[in-house]
Amino acid sequence: MNLHEYQAKFLFKDYGLPVSKSELIFHESDIDQAVSKLNVDSFVVKAQVHAGGRGKAGGVILTKKKEEIRDFCQKWLGTNLVTYQTDEKGQPVSCILLEECTDIETELYLGLVIDRSSRSIAVIASPDGGVDIESVAENSPEKIFKVFLDSTNKIKEEEIKKLSEGLQLNQSQNLEFSSLIKNLIKLFVDKDFSLIEINPLVIDNSGKLNCLDGKINVDGNALYRQEAINGMRDESQEDALELDASKWGLNYVTLDGTVGCMVNGAGLAMGTMDIIKLSGGFPANFLDVGGAVNRESVTEAFKIIVSDSKVKSILINIFGGIVRCDIVAEGIVSAMQDIGIQIPVVVRLKGNNSDIAKKILEKSKLNIFSETDLTLAAKKAVDLSK
Amino acid sequence: MSILVDNQTIAICQGFTGSQATLHCSQSIEYGTNIAAGVTPGKAGQIHLNLPVFENVSQAVKETGADTSLIFVPAPFCKNSINEALDSELKLIIVITEGIPTLDMLYLKAKADELGVRIIGPNCPGVITPGQAKLGIMPASIHSKGKVGIVSRSGTLTYEAVDQTSQIGLGQSSCVGIGGDPIPGSSFIDILEMFEQDPETEGIVMVGEIGGTAEEEAAEFIQEKISKPIVSYIAGVSAPPGKRMGHAGAIISGGKGTAEDKFNALEKAGVRIVKSPADIGKAIFEEINS
Numbered sequence: 001m002n003l004h005e006y007q008a009k010f011l012f013k014d015y016g017l018p019v020s021k022s023e024l025i026f027h028e029s030d031i032d033q034a035v036s037k038l039n040v041d042s043f044v045v046k047a048q049v050h051a052g053g054r055g056k057a058g059g060v061i062l063t064k065k066k067e068e069i070r071d072f073c074q075k076w077l078g079t080n081l082v083t084y085q086t087d088e089k090g091q092p093v094s095c096i097l098l099e100e101c102t103d104i105e106t107e108l109y110l111g112l113v114i115d116r117s118s119r120s121i122a123v124i125a126s127p128d129g130g131v132d133i134e135s136v137a138e139n140s141p142e143k144i145f146k147v148f149l150d151s152t153n154k155i156k157e158e159e160i161k162k163l164s165e166g167l168q169l170n171q172s173q174n175l176e177f178s179s180l181i182k183n184l185i186k187l188f189v190d191k192d193f194s195l196i197e198i199n200p201l202v203i204d205n206s207g208k209l210n211c212l213d214g215k216i217n218v219d220g221n222a223l224y225r226q227e228a229i230n231g232m233r234d235e236s237q238e239d240a241l242e243l244d245a246s247k248w249g250l251n252y253v254t255l256d257g258t259v260g261c262m263v264n265g266a267g268l269a270m271g272t273m274d275i276i277k278l279s280g281g282f283p284a285n286f287l288d289v290g291g292a293v294n295r296e297s298v299t300e301a302f303k304i305i306v307s308d309s310k311v312k313s314i315l316i317n318i319f320g321g322i323v324r325c326d327i328v329a330e331g332i333v334s335a336m337q338d339i340g341i342q343i344p345v346v347v348r349l350k351g352n353n354s355d356i357a358k359k360i361l362e363k364s365k366l367n368i369f370s371e372t373d374l375t376l377a378a379k380k381a382v383d384l385s386k
Numbered sequence: 387m388s389i390l391v392d393n394q395t396i397a398i399c400q401g402f403t404g405s406q407a408t409l410h411c412s413q414s415i416e417y418g419t420n421i422a423a424g425v426t427p428g429k430a431g432q433i434h435l436n437l438p439v440f441e442n443v444s445q446a447v448k449e450t451g452a453d454t455s456l457i458f459v460p461a462p463f464c465k466n467s468i469n470e471a472l473d474s475e476l477k478l479i480i481v482i483t484e485g486i487p488t489l490d491m492l493y494l495k496a497k498a499d500e501l502g503v504r505i506i507g508p509n510c511p512g513v514i515t516p517g518q519a520k521l522g523i524m525p526a527s528i529h530s531k532g533k534v535g536i537v538s539r540s541g542t543l544t545y546e547a548v549d550q551t552s553q554i555g556l557g558q559s560s561c562v563g564i565g566g567d568p569i570p571g572s573s574f575i576d577i578l579e580m581f582e583q584d585p586e587t588e589g590i591v592m593v594g595e596i597g598g599t600a601e602e603e604a605a606e607f608i609q610e611k612i613s614k615p616i617v618s619y620i621a622g623v624s625a626p627p628g629k630r631m632g633h634a635g636a637i638i639s640g641g642k643g644t645a646e647d648k649f650n651a652l653e654k655a656g657v658r659i660v661k662s663p664a665d666i667g668k669a670i671f672e673e674i675n676s
Binding site: 133192265266273283374 | 492493497527528540569595600625626631635636641662
């Protein structure tokens with residue numbers, strides 16, 4: 001799960017990290033009060049969406065004029081912002097962050113992430129902030145400074161020193177940084193985050209550090225114990241179909257092909273997409289129906305797949321280990337009858353009672369092709385999608 | 387010989403009386419696995435599947451001499467359960483549970499390493515040594531005793547590899563699901579090393595997927611340390627970046643973790659790669675018999 005910048009900064013502030021003075025605008029009627037409460041000369045106005053690249057897309061402006069703030073809010077509130085990180089529809093803007101403008105001397109990068117190789121929390125800092133950190137890592141790796149926390153998740157003084165030297169901070173900034181990084185790690189661990197990026201972390205014209213942006217990913221597995229964070233979830237930023245699927249215990253990801261897929265198990269679901277591609281077709285989705293393949297889950301999965309109008313054929317690939325194939329077949333037949341599926345469905349059922357399953361599918365007189373060989377099943381589904 | 391579990395293994399099951407544990411333990415027992423007892427707090431003294439239920443792991447271990455625990459405890463309580471197992475002088479802890487917070491696994495993995503205890507999983511189908519012991523949720527019927535060691539990040543893809551190696555007549559020495567989470571208890575390298583040492587394993591199938599760099603790290607290890615033939619399939623060539631594909635660990639982020647990178651690294655290390663999951667059985671047959 002992702003958080004908005006304003007939510008990240010709210011948490012930063014709560015943990016004693018330096019952020020700009022700010023107000024939130026949800027409606028045009030909030031503007032007057034927000035501006036007078038801030039009581040500053042110049043403003044940064046930032047549309048809040050779960051995507052980077054907002055600046056280039058016109059989603060961020062600097063201004064001294066209230067009228068320009070009003071124009072910006074009128075333009076964006078209730079509409080979608082399209083950036084290079086979003087799809088062509090963009091992400092809906094329902095909140096605008098109004099901040100005091102900071103005079104920037106230097107832009108730095110600071111990030112915390114779960115590092116899978118070292119099985120630890122990695123702290124990453126770079127004096128080259130404000131740009132894409134992956135390209136810094138690619139082009140000038142000597143400007144990336146990393147420390148890996150030990151299993152206590154506490155940072156050591158010499159590790160702080162390594163990072164602050166890498167960031168080329170002066171003595172008073174070192175002190176600020178030391179407390180900032182400790183608080184940031186505490187926040188990360190307290191709230192079960194999987195990533196925090198402050199890009200840029202800036203040194204302002206008075207020499208002070210300030211977290212000018214904030215990107216946070218939360219470990220979805222930990223939401224059950226992070227009630228406050230879970231309450232920050234903004235479902236409007238998520239793909240509606242994927243969200244709907246998750247409510248039925250289905251893992252669904254929209255892709256742009258024409259062969260719909262329904263598979264049990266995440267790995268096999270990816271494998272099925274791959275084999276569709278190898279057969280010259282394009283998968284329309286990733287869909288893992290999970291371990292409990294039953295009539296209800298199959299029905300919901302069908303509904304989600306056919307709600308994508310690009311889908312021309314469907315490949316169902318179920319490896320029935322514990323579940324019996326004949327029961328899965330009955331579920332498929334009745335779900336197709338219930339919803340009235342017209343497009344061709346290729347079914348590959350493998351495992352216990354697959355012979356009985358094949359008979360059930362053939363007897364149904366529906367638009368079903370039964371095929372036990374995975375390669376042939378994929379080819380058939382691809383042919384039918386053309 | 388085999389790896390991790392065999393007919394000498396004495397196991398207990400944590401979360402024993404739950405519906406999933408009941409279903410799968412009864413199948414394991416039917417398979418001939420020595421599950422000696424269960425643990426469910428608050429249900430001590432009950433008899434379940436004809437086995438005693440204990441309040442905690444240390445009691446169950448003391449009474450049965452178990453060396454292995456199979457865990458089905460729901461994710462919110464699983465950190466405590468694994469912790470308890472780690473403190474009870476077991477050798478092997480197999481965690482089927484899906485959805486354990488990553489920070490919990492960071493802590494548990496560090497502790498397990500310190501104690502020298504092996505964790506398999508979480509979010510995995512478990513371990514089976516055909517003909518000897520089945521500790522997990524995999525369907526017994528597709529397995530056959532044989533010579534291919536299988537290690538995989540995915541459940542149903544493992545079954546695909548198992549089925550193909552059975553059909554082609556090779557069978558399996560042992561099959562290990564290391565799970566689809568970002569911080570697994572055991573890595574590909576850990577399991578590859580065991581298969582290399584196991585005299586019954588003549589070839590290895592390694593099934594990876596997008597996300598992280600575990601396959602790249604395994605490739606380096608293979609180049610230096612593995613002499614047996616290996617076939618590898620990586621799922622997710624067609625997966626888009628930035629999208630989590632079901633498993634918590636299956637995500638391409640910041641350009642890292644693509645299937646192409648993994649295939650390339652493995653191919654460079656001399657691994658026979660297959661681009662279709664349907665070609666695994668044929669490829670390992672050719673590699674073993676070449």
